[in-house]
Amino acid sequence: MREFVYDVFTRKERGDRLQHVGYVDAFDDETAKVYAWTTYSEEKWFEMCVVKRVNVLPVNRTDGLFVEAQESSHD
């Protein structure tokens, strides 16, 4: 079963900065949203969103998680 990494971002209050709180592995966008909501449930979030890591485009780095995600998407 092919899974993808989704990074999870949240803000606790309206006006707070969106912060990266972790990631989940999921096979599609719908399950990623459910997994994120149930896994990172320690706070009553004002907002939560997920981003498929492969969609994050590295700007200045040639190594690291986001570059690895780009490379693995071509497998």
Add this chain to the structure above:
Amino acid sequence: MTDALDVSTLNDDQRDALVRLMVTLADSKRLMGIRYSDWTLGAPSIETGVSMASMTQDEWGHARLLYAMLKTLDIDPAPFEYERSGDRFASLSALDNEPSDWAAVVALMVLADGALSTMLRSFAQGTLEQARRRVPKMLAEEQYHMSMGFAWYRRLADSGGESRRLLAVATEDMLPGLVAWVGADDAAARNMVAIGVLDSAEDRLALYRDEVREVVALVGVDIDTVLGTSVWDEVRGRAVGRPDEEACERARGDRNRALLVE
């Protein structure tokens, strides 16, 4: 919105019918929580297991709120929660036995949890004030259950082979009891419609069919041709049968209460 129901005006039949509705919803939620909890460690991934744990908490919370609604009728919920034998449980027949595989759990998520949500949606829009206030939050939490259920259902159905076959078997096995339950049209169910607590059986069933039509078609099931089971228990408002004894012990919390120290 329709005026709220004054429960002091209910006759005995209407009151018994309302108790039956609250108990079948509450029992089903509690059993659903048990079935989900059994898969927190056996789910296909850690994330799925965490979601199962979260959904278990949701279901048990919903059950507690639904049992507590009995107080509206000046009924103590404790005997219903802790003292009934398994043959008096009014939970959905689909929950009677432990799901034997992940495909059956997914079918439960979509079909049984979906049936409960269909009934709760109707309940929330009806005349009982407590349902109007308490049920919408349950339904909001249920959205995540349905998202997960539908995503997994599609995945297993698309995968072909054994997973798809097991999903089809579980679907065909569960649907007759669920269709009978959602579309119940016996005297007690008609009482609920008459006092505005629920929509008509026809409307509820149409909503349920709309909800699941597309996904069950993926395993070759035409929801519009599925008939409700004819072996119906009017007292409990469910298909004939009962949950397995171990599940009943857990639902009542027998062991937990044996460990309580006053």
